[in-house]
Amino acid sequence: MKVAVVGATGLVGGEILKVLAERDFPVTELLLVASERSVGKQMEFKGKQVKVIGMQDAIAAAPQIAIFSAGGSTSTEWAPKFAEVGTVVVDNSSAWRMDPTKKLVVPEINAKELTKEDKIIANPNCSTIQMVVALNKLHEELQMKRIVVSTYQSVTGTGVKAVDQLMNEREGKEGEKAYPYQIDLNVLPHIDVFQDNGYTKEEMKMILETKKIMGDDSIRVTATAVRIPVMGGHSESVNVEFEKDFTLDEVYRILGETEGVVVVDDVKNLKYPMPQDAHGKDEVFVGRVRLDETQPRTVNMWIVADNLRKGAATNAVQIAEYLVKHELV
Ligand code: 2RA
Numbered sequence: 001m002k003v004a005v006v007g008a009t010g011l012v013g014g015e016i017l018k019v020l021a022e023r024d025f026p027v028t029e030l031l032l033v034a035s036e037r038s039v040g041k042q043m044e045f046k047g048k049q050v051k052v053i054g055m056q057d058a059i060a061a062a063p064q065i066a067i068f069s070a071g072g073s074t075s076t077e078w079a080p081k082f083a084e085v086g087t088v089v090v091d092n093s094s095a096w097r098m099d100p101t102k103k104l105v106v107p108e109i110n111a112k113e114l115t116k117e118d119k120i121i122a123n124p125n126c127s128t129i130q131m132v133v134a135l136n137k138l139h140e141e142l143q144m145k146r147i148v149v150s151t152y153q154s155v156t157g158t159g160v161k162a163v164d165q166l167m168n169e170r171e172g173k174e175g176e177k178a179y180p181y182q183i184d185l186n187v188l189p190h191i192d193v194f195q196d197n198g199y200t201k202e203e204m205k206m207i208l209e210t211k212k213i214m215g216d217d218s219i220r221v222t223a224t225a226v227r228i229p230v231m232g233g234h235s236e237s238v239n240v241e242f243e244k245d246f247t248l249d250e251v252y253r254i255l256g257e258t259e260g261v262v263v264v265d266d267v268k269n270l271k272y273p274m275p276q277d278a279h280g281k282d283e284v285f286v287g288r289v290r291l292d293e294t295q296p297r298t299v300n301m302w303i304v305a306d307n308l309r310k311g312a313a314t315n316a317v318q319i320a321e322y323l324v325k326h327e328l329v
Contacts, residue, residue, distance in 0.1 A: 001025070001026045001027055001028055001064050001065065001324065001329075002027075002028060002029040002031065002061065002062075002063040002064050002065075003020070003025070003027045003029070003030055003031065003063055003064070003065050003066070003067070003320075004030075004031040004032075004033050004058050004061075004063040004065070004066040004067070004082070004087070005017060005020075005030070005031070005032055005033065005066075005067050005069075006033040006034075006055075006058070006066055006067070006068040006069070006070050006074070006078070007033070007034065007068060007069040007070030007071070007074070007092075008032035008033060008034050008038075008043060008052060009032075009034045009038045009041065009043070009052065010069055010070070010159065010160070011156055011159055011160055011163075011308060012069035012092055012308055012312045012313055013034075013069050013070075015308045015309060015312065015313035015314075016067050016069065016312075016313040016316060016317065017032075017043070017045050018313070019282075019309070019313045019314050019317045020045075020317055021045065021046050023317060023321070025317060025320065025321065025324075026324065027045075029061075029063075030045050030050055031053060031057075031058045031061055031063055031066075032045075032050050032051070032052045032053065033052070033053055033054070033055060033058040033066075033070075034052045034054075034070075035054075036054055038052045039052055039053060039054045040052060055078050055081075058082075059078075059081050059082055059085055059087075062085040062086060062087060063082070063087050064086075064087065064088065064329050065087065065088050065089075065090065065320050065323065065329055066079075066082045066087045066088070066089045066090070067089075067090045067092070067316050067317070067320065068089060068090065068091040068092055068093065069092040069093070069312065069313075069316075070093070071093055072093040072094050072095040073095075074093070075089075075091045075093040075095040075096065076095045079091055079095070079096070079120050080120070083119035083120055086119075087119070088118070088119055088120075088121065088323060088328070088329045089119065089120045089121065090121050090123055090316045090319045090320055091120060091121070091122055091123060092123045092312050092316055094125065094201075094205060095122075096120050096121075096122040097122040097124060097125070097205070097209055097212070098208055098209075098212065099122070102118075102120055102121065102122050103118050103121050103122065104122045104124055104209060104212045104213055105121055105122070105123070105124075105213075105315075105319050106124060106129055106132055106133060106136075106213055106315060107315070107318040107319055107321075107322050108133055108136065108258075108259040108260045109132060109133070109136045109213055109214070110213060110215070111318075111319065111322040114319075114322065114323065114326070114328055115328065116328050118328070121319055123312065123315055123316045123319065124205075124209045124213060124315070125202070125205040125206065125209055125311075126157060126234060126305075126307035126308075126311025126312050127151050127153060127157075127202065127205070127206055127225065127234050127236065127307070127311070128205060128206050128209040128210055128213070129305070129310060129311050129312075129315055130234060130236065130284045130303055130304070130305035130307075130310060130311055131147075131149060131206065131210065131236055131238060131303060132209075132210055132213050132214060133258070133259075133260045133261060133284040133305075133310065134238070134255070134258065134261055134284050134286050134301070134303045135147070135238070135240060136214065136258065137254050137255070137257060137258040137259075138240070138242070138251065138254050138255070138258075139214055139216070139219075141244075141250075141254055142242035142243065142244045142246050142250075142254075142297075143242055143243035143244055144214070144216075144219050144240055144241070144242055144243075145218075145219070145220065145241045145242055145243050145297075146219070146220040146221070146222075146240070146241040147210065147219065147220070147221045147222070147238060147239070147240050147241075148222050148223075148238070148239040148240075149206060149221070149222075149223045149224070149236055149237070149238045149239075150223070150224045150226065150236065150237045151191075151202075151206075151223070151224070151225045151226055151234060151235070151236045151237075152187075152226055152228045152230070152234065152235040152236070152237075153191060153202075153225060153226065153227050153228065153234045153235075153307070154228070154230045154231055154232065154233055154234055154275060154307055155178075155183060155227065155228075155229060155230070155231065156231055156307060156308055157191070157227075157234065157307050157311075158178050158179075158227070159178070161176055161177075161178040162178035162179065162183070163231070164176065164178075165177050165178045165179060165183060166183050166184055166229050166231075169182055169183065169184035170184050179227070183227065183229050184229050185229065186229065187226050187227065187228050187229075188226065188227040189224065189225075189226050190227065191203075191225040191226070191227050192205075192225075199223070200225055202223075202225040203223040203224065203225045206221060206223040206225065207221040207222065207223055230275050231275070231279070232274075232275030232276050232277075232278055232279030232280075232306065233275040233278040233279055233304055233305050233306040233307050233308075233309075233311070234275070234304070234305060234307040234311060235273070235274075235275060235302065235303070235304045236302070236303045236304070237300070237302060238300070238301050238302075238303055239292055239298065239299075239300050240298065240299055240301070241292075241295065241297055241298040242297045242298070242299075243297070244297065245296075245297055246297065246299075248289065248290070248291055248299075251289060251299055252265075252289065255286055255289070260282075260283060260284055260310070261283065261284050261285075261286055262283040262284070262285050262286070263285075263286050263287065263289075264277075264285050264286070264287045265286070265287040265288065265289055267287075267288070271287070272287040272288055272302060273285035273286065273287045273288075273302055273303070273304035274304060275304055275306075277304075278304045278305055278306050279306050280306060280309065281306055281309065281310075282306070282309050282310045282314045283305070283310065284303060284304075284305045284310060285303070285304045285305065286301055286302070286303050286304075287301070287302050287304075288300065288301060288302035289301045
Protein backbone atom coordinates (compact mmCIF):
# COMPACT_ATOMS: atom_id res chain seq x y z
CA MET A 1 0.00 0.00 0.00
CA LYS A 2 1.41 3.35 -1.11
CA VAL A 3 0.60 5.70 1.78
CA ALA A 4 1.09 9.46 2.06
CA VAL A 5 1.24 11.26 5.39
CA VAL A 6 0.48 14.92 4.73
CA GLY A 7 1.70 17.16 7.53
CA ALA A 8 4.30 14.56 8.44
CA THR A 9 6.50 16.99 10.38
CA GLY A 10 3.78 18.04 12.86
CA LEU A 11 2.95 16.50 16.27
CA VAL A 12 0.07 14.43 14.89
CA GLY A 13 2.06 13.57 11.76
CA GLY A 14 4.77 12.09 13.93
CA GLU A 15 2.19 10.07 15.87
CA ILE A 16 0.68 8.78 12.60
CA LEU A 17 4.09 7.40 11.58
CA LYS A 18 4.50 5.81 15.02
CA VAL A 19 1.05 4.20 14.86
CA LEU A 20 1.51 2.97 11.27
CA ALA A 21 4.71 1.24 12.36
CA GLU A 22 3.33 -0.10 15.67
CA ARG A 23 0.26 -1.59 13.99
CA ASP A 24 2.32 -2.88 11.11
CA PHE A 25 0.03 -1.20 8.58
CA PRO A 26 0.82 -2.70 5.12
CA VAL A 27 2.90 0.22 3.86
CA THR A 28 4.90 -0.76 0.75
CA GLU A 29 5.87 2.84 -0.05
CA LEU A 30 5.67 5.83 2.32
CA LEU A 31 5.36 9.40 1.06
CA LEU A 32 6.14 12.06 3.68
CA VAL A 33 4.52 15.31 2.61
CA ALA A 34 4.95 18.74 4.13
CA SER A 35 5.20 22.41 3.23
CA GLU A 36 7.90 23.57 0.85
CA ARG A 37 10.13 24.70 3.73
CA SER A 38 10.36 21.09 4.97
CA VAL A 39 10.95 19.46 1.56
CA GLY A 40 14.19 17.50 1.59
CA LYS A 41 14.15 16.90 5.37
CA GLN A 42 14.80 13.28 6.34
CA MET A 43 12.48 11.45 8.75
CA GLU A 44 12.76 7.91 10.08
CA PHE A 45 10.13 5.25 9.45
CA LYS A 46 10.68 1.64 10.55
CA GLY A 47 14.43 2.19 10.76
CA LYS A 48 14.74 3.75 7.31
CA GLN A 49 15.33 7.42 6.41
CA VAL A 50 12.55 8.86 4.22
CA LYS A 51 12.84 12.23 2.48
CA VAL A 52 10.01 14.77 2.79
CA ILE A 53 8.44 15.76 -0.54
CA GLY A 54 6.01 18.46 -1.67
CA MET A 55 2.33 18.16 -2.51
CA GLN A 56 2.64 18.06 -6.32
CA ASP A 57 5.17 15.21 -6.19
CA ALA A 58 2.95 13.29 -3.77
CA ILE A 59 -0.12 13.70 -5.98
CA ALA A 60 1.89 12.62 -9.02
CA ALA A 61 2.81 9.44 -7.12
CA ALA A 62 -0.95 8.73 -6.67
CA PRO A 63 -0.87 7.00 -3.26
CA GLN A 64 -3.80 4.68 -2.42
CA ILE A 65 -4.29 6.42 0.96
CA ALA A 66 -3.30 9.88 2.18
CA ILE A 67 -3.65 10.65 5.88
CA PHE A 68 -3.79 14.41 6.35
CA SER A 69 -2.96 16.39 9.46
CA ALA A 70 -2.02 19.73 7.94
CA GLY A 71 -4.78 22.14 8.90
CA GLY A 72 -8.11 23.01 7.34
CA SER A 73 -6.95 25.29 4.53
CA THR A 74 -4.38 22.76 3.28
CA SER A 75 -7.01 20.00 3.35
CA THR A 76 -9.57 22.15 1.57
CA GLU A 77 -7.09 22.93 -1.22
CA TRP A 78 -5.26 19.60 -1.59
CA ALA A 79 -7.52 16.73 -0.48
CA PRO A 80 -9.68 17.00 -3.64
CA LYS A 81 -6.53 16.95 -5.80
CA PHE A 82 -5.47 13.65 -4.19
CA ALA A 83 -9.01 12.29 -4.59
CA GLU A 84 -8.86 13.16 -8.31
CA VAL A 85 -5.95 10.74 -8.79
CA GLY A 86 -7.87 7.99 -6.94
CA THR A 87 -6.37 8.48 -3.48
CA VAL A 88 -8.62 7.97 -0.45
CA VAL A 89 -7.98 10.83 1.96
CA VAL A 90 -8.44 10.50 5.74
CA ASP A 91 -8.38 14.07 6.99
CA ASN A 92 -7.71 15.14 10.57
CA SER A 93 -8.72 18.78 10.07
CA SER A 94 -12.18 20.28 10.55
CA ALA A 95 -12.41 21.13 6.82
CA TRP A 96 -14.76 18.30 5.78
CA ARG A 97 -16.30 17.15 9.08
CA MET A 98 -19.65 18.89 8.72
CA ASP A 99 -19.81 18.57 4.91
CA PRO A 100 -23.04 16.59 4.33
CA THR A 101 -21.37 14.65 1.49
CA LYS A 102 -18.50 13.45 3.70
CA LYS A 103 -18.47 10.74 6.36
CA LEU A 104 -17.24 11.62 9.89
CA VAL A 105 -15.86 8.35 11.23
CA VAL A 106 -14.98 6.72 14.53
CA PRO A 107 -14.41 3.10 13.46
CA GLU A 108 -15.92 1.57 16.62
CA ILE A 109 -19.16 3.46 15.90
CA ASN A 110 -19.81 4.06 12.20
CA ALA A 111 -17.04 2.73 9.93
CA LYS A 112 -19.64 0.36 8.48
CA GLU A 113 -21.13 3.38 6.67
CA LEU A 114 -17.99 3.68 4.49
CA THR A 115 -18.22 2.73 0.80
CA LYS A 116 -15.90 2.77 -2.24
CA GLU A 117 -17.42 6.12 -3.16
CA ASP A 118 -15.93 7.80 -0.06
CA LYS A 119 -12.75 9.48 -1.30
CA ILE A 120 -12.44 12.11 1.45
CA ILE A 121 -13.19 10.81 4.97
CA ALA A 122 -13.17 13.14 7.97
CA ASN A 123 -11.51 12.24 11.27
CA PRO A 124 -13.46 13.88 14.13
CA ASN A 125 -12.03 16.37 16.59
CA CYS A 126 -9.98 14.72 19.35
CA SER A 127 -12.23 15.89 22.19
CA THR A 128 -15.27 14.55 20.31
CA ILE A 129 -13.71 11.15 19.57
CA GLN A 130 -12.97 10.23 23.17
CA MET A 131 -16.44 11.29 24.30
CA VAL A 132 -18.39 9.36 21.65
CA VAL A 133 -16.20 6.27 22.06
CA ALA A 134 -17.10 6.25 25.76
CA LEU A 135 -20.81 6.99 25.26
CA ASN A 136 -21.82 5.19 22.09
CA LYS A 137 -22.89 1.84 23.61
CA LEU A 138 -24.67 3.66 26.46
CA HIS A 139 -26.55 5.57 23.76
CA GLU A 140 -27.39 2.35 21.94
CA GLU A 141 -28.93 0.82 25.08
CA LEU A 142 -30.26 3.85 27.00
CA GLN A 143 -30.75 6.56 24.32
CA MET A 144 -28.88 9.77 25.24
CA LYS A 145 -31.07 12.83 25.71
CA ARG A 146 -28.59 15.54 26.80
CA ILE A 147 -24.83 15.84 27.31
CA VAL A 148 -23.12 18.55 29.36
CA VAL A 149 -19.34 18.33 28.87
CA SER A 150 -16.44 20.37 30.22
CA THR A 151 -13.03 19.59 28.78
CA TYR A 152 -9.52 19.92 30.19
CA GLN A 153 -7.39 19.82 27.06
CA SER A 154 -3.66 19.24 26.70
CA VAL A 155 -1.44 21.86 25.07
CA THR A 156 -0.41 19.15 22.57
CA GLY A 157 -3.80 19.75 20.95
CA THR A 158 -2.55 23.15 19.84
CA GLY A 159 0.78 21.89 18.56
CA VAL A 160 4.54 22.27 18.96
CA LYS A 161 4.44 26.03 19.55
CA ALA A 162 2.12 25.58 22.56
CA VAL A 163 4.25 22.82 24.05
CA ASP A 164 7.29 25.09 23.64
CA GLN A 165 5.44 28.00 25.32
CA LEU A 166 4.58 25.82 28.32
CA MET A 167 8.12 24.46 28.63
CA ASN A 168 9.66 27.94 28.25
CA GLU A 169 7.32 29.38 30.91
CA ARG A 170 8.21 26.53 33.26
CA GLU A 171 11.92 27.16 32.70
CA GLY A 172 11.60 30.94 32.86
CA LYS A 173 12.70 31.33 29.25
CA GLU A 174 11.40 33.71 26.59
CA GLY A 175 9.96 32.34 23.38
CA GLU A 176 7.12 32.39 20.85
CA LYS A 177 3.59 32.38 22.24
CA ALA A 178 0.82 30.09 21.04
CA TYR A 179 -1.69 31.58 23.47
CA PRO A 180 -2.73 35.14 24.35
CA TYR A 181 -1.89 34.48 28.00
CA GLN A 182 0.50 32.47 30.14
CA ILE A 183 -0.53 28.81 30.12
CA ASP A 184 1.70 27.49 32.91
CA LEU A 185 -0.10 27.54 36.29
CA ASN A 186 -3.14 28.83 34.40
CA VAL A 187 -6.18 27.59 32.45
CA LEU A 188 -7.68 29.22 29.36
CA PRO A 189 -11.46 28.84 28.76
CA HIS A 190 -10.75 29.44 25.10
CA ILE A 191 -9.90 26.84 22.42
CA ASP A 192 -10.05 27.96 18.78
CA VAL A 193 -12.04 31.11 17.90
CA PHE A 194 -15.14 32.55 19.54
CA GLN A 195 -18.39 32.42 17.55
CA ASP A 196 -21.26 34.93 17.57
CA ASN A 197 -23.19 32.70 20.03
CA GLY A 198 -20.41 32.98 22.63
CA TYR A 199 -19.20 29.43 22.12
CA THR A 200 -15.76 28.64 20.70
CA LYS A 201 -15.28 26.63 17.49
CA GLU A 202 -13.93 23.77 19.65
CA GLU A 203 -17.15 23.70 21.66
CA MET A 204 -19.27 23.83 18.50
CA LYS A 205 -17.22 20.94 17.05
CA MET A 206 -18.14 18.77 20.05
CA ILE A 207 -21.80 19.79 19.81
CA LEU A 208 -22.22 19.27 16.06
CA GLU A 209 -19.85 16.35 15.47
CA THR A 210 -21.40 14.28 18.26
CA LYS A 211 -24.83 14.46 16.60
CA LYS A 212 -23.39 13.57 13.17
CA ILE A 213 -21.30 10.60 14.39
CA MET A 214 -24.16 9.20 16.49
CA GLY A 215 -26.58 9.85 13.61
CA ASP A 216 -29.03 11.42 16.01
CA ASP A 217 -29.83 15.12 15.84
CA SER A 218 -32.12 14.80 18.86
CA ILE A 219 -29.18 14.54 21.27
CA ARG A 220 -28.75 17.90 22.99
CA VAL A 221 -25.10 18.77 23.67
CA THR A 222 -23.55 21.75 25.43
CA ALA A 223 -19.81 22.15 25.94
CA THR A 224 -17.12 24.23 27.62
CA ALA A 225 -13.64 23.61 26.22
CA VAL A 226 -10.70 24.58 28.42
CA ARG A 227 -6.94 24.50 27.79
CA ILE A 228 -4.77 23.33 30.66
CA PRO A 229 -0.98 23.05 31.12
CA VAL A 230 -0.85 19.24 30.67
CA MET A 231 0.92 17.06 28.08
CA GLY A 232 -0.46 13.50 28.15
CA GLY A 233 -4.01 13.86 26.89
CA HIS A 234 -7.43 15.42 27.13
CA SER A 235 -9.76 14.95 30.09
CA GLU A 236 -13.50 15.53 30.11
CA SER A 237 -16.14 15.83 32.82
CA VAL A 238 -19.37 14.54 31.25
CA ASN A 239 -22.92 14.63 32.57
CA VAL A 240 -25.32 12.54 30.45
CA GLU A 241 -29.09 12.31 30.71
CA PHE A 242 -30.77 9.29 29.13
CA GLU A 243 -34.31 8.51 28.01
CA LYS A 244 -34.38 5.09 29.69
CA ASP A 245 -34.06 4.11 33.35
CA PHE A 246 -30.88 2.30 34.41
CA THR A 247 -28.87 1.22 37.42
CA LEU A 248 -25.25 2.13 38.03
CA ASP A 249 -24.36 -1.54 37.62
CA GLU A 250 -25.89 -1.48 34.13
CA VAL A 251 -23.81 1.57 33.25
CA TYR A 252 -20.66 -0.25 34.39
CA ARG A 253 -21.71 -3.37 32.43
CA ILE A 254 -22.28 -1.38 29.26
CA LEU A 255 -19.03 0.56 29.63
CA GLY A 256 -17.22 -2.75 30.19
CA GLU A 257 -18.69 -4.02 26.91
CA THR A 258 -17.81 -0.85 24.97
CA GLU A 259 -15.10 -1.32 22.32
CA GLY A 260 -12.05 0.87 22.93
CA VAL A 261 -12.99 1.73 26.53
CA VAL A 262 -11.09 0.81 29.70
CA VAL A 263 -12.92 1.48 32.97
CA VAL A 264 -10.58 2.76 35.71
CA ASP A 265 -12.87 3.36 38.67
CA ASP A 266 -11.89 2.37 42.19
CA VAL A 267 -11.91 5.57 44.21
CA LYS A 268 -11.43 3.69 47.50
CA ASN A 269 -7.96 2.92 46.18
CA LEU A 270 -7.64 6.28 44.40
CA LYS A 271 -7.88 4.65 40.97
CA TYR A 272 -9.23 7.00 38.30
CA PRO A 273 -8.16 8.02 34.74
CA MET A 274 -5.39 10.61 34.40
CA PRO A 275 -3.58 12.01 31.32
CA GLN A 276 -0.22 10.77 32.63
CA ASP A 277 -1.59 7.20 32.45
CA ALA A 278 -3.40 7.62 29.12
CA HIS A 279 -0.32 9.09 27.41
CA GLY A 280 0.88 6.91 24.52
CA LYS A 281 -2.12 4.58 24.74
CA ASP A 282 -5.03 4.12 22.30
CA GLU A 283 -7.83 3.32 24.73
CA VAL A 284 -10.37 5.74 26.16
CA PHE A 285 -10.28 5.61 29.96
CA VAL A 286 -13.50 6.13 31.94
CA GLY A 287 -13.88 6.59 35.69
CA ARG A 288 -15.61 8.59 38.45
CA VAL A 289 -18.88 7.05 37.24
CA ARG A 290 -21.70 8.09 39.57
CA LEU A 291 -25.38 8.94 39.46
CA ASP A 292 -26.31 12.59 39.20
CA GLU A 293 -28.34 12.79 42.40
CA THR A 294 -30.04 16.00 41.29
CA GLN A 295 -32.04 14.44 38.45
CA PRO A 296 -33.22 10.98 37.29
CA ARG A 297 -31.71 8.91 34.45
CA THR A 298 -28.51 10.99 34.57
CA VAL A 299 -24.90 9.95 35.22
CA ASN A 300 -21.57 11.75 35.65
CA MET A 301 -18.27 10.36 34.40
CA TRP A 302 -14.65 11.35 33.76
CA ILE A 303 -13.18 10.48 30.34
CA VAL A 304 -9.46 10.62 29.50
CA ALA A 305 -7.56 9.78 26.30
CA ASP A 306 -4.32 10.63 24.53
CA ASN A 307 -5.53 13.29 22.08
CA LEU A 308 -2.64 12.66 19.68
CA ARG A 309 -3.35 8.91 19.57
CA LYS A 310 -7.01 7.83 19.70
CA GLY A 311 -7.91 11.51 19.39
CA ALA A 312 -6.13 11.80 16.05
CA ALA A 313 -3.45 9.43 14.68
CA THR A 314 -4.80 6.06 15.83
CA ASN A 315 -8.39 6.84 14.84
CA ALA A 316 -7.17 7.86 11.37
CA VAL A 317 -5.04 4.71 10.99
CA GLN A 318 -7.94 2.57 12.21
CA ILE A 319 -10.07 4.10 9.43
CA ALA A 320 -7.31 3.21 6.95
CA GLU A 321 -7.21 -0.35 8.37
CA TYR A 322 -10.96 -0.64 7.87
CA LEU A 323 -10.63 0.54 4.25
CA VAL A 324 -7.95 -2.10 3.56
CA LYS A 325 -9.78 -4.90 5.40
CA HIS A 326 -13.03 -4.25 3.52
CA GLU A 327 -11.29 -3.67 0.16
CA LEU A 328 -12.56 -0.11 -0.07
CA VAL A 329 -9.16 1.08 -1.26
C1 2RA B 1 -7.19 21.13 20.31
N1 2RA B 1 -8.95 19.66 19.55
O1 2RA B 1 -7.08 20.40 21.30
C2 2RA B 1 -8.10 20.77 19.16
C3 2RA B 1 -7.35 20.50 17.91
N2 2RA B 1 -6.43 19.45 18.06
O2 2RA B 1 -6.57 22.19 20.16
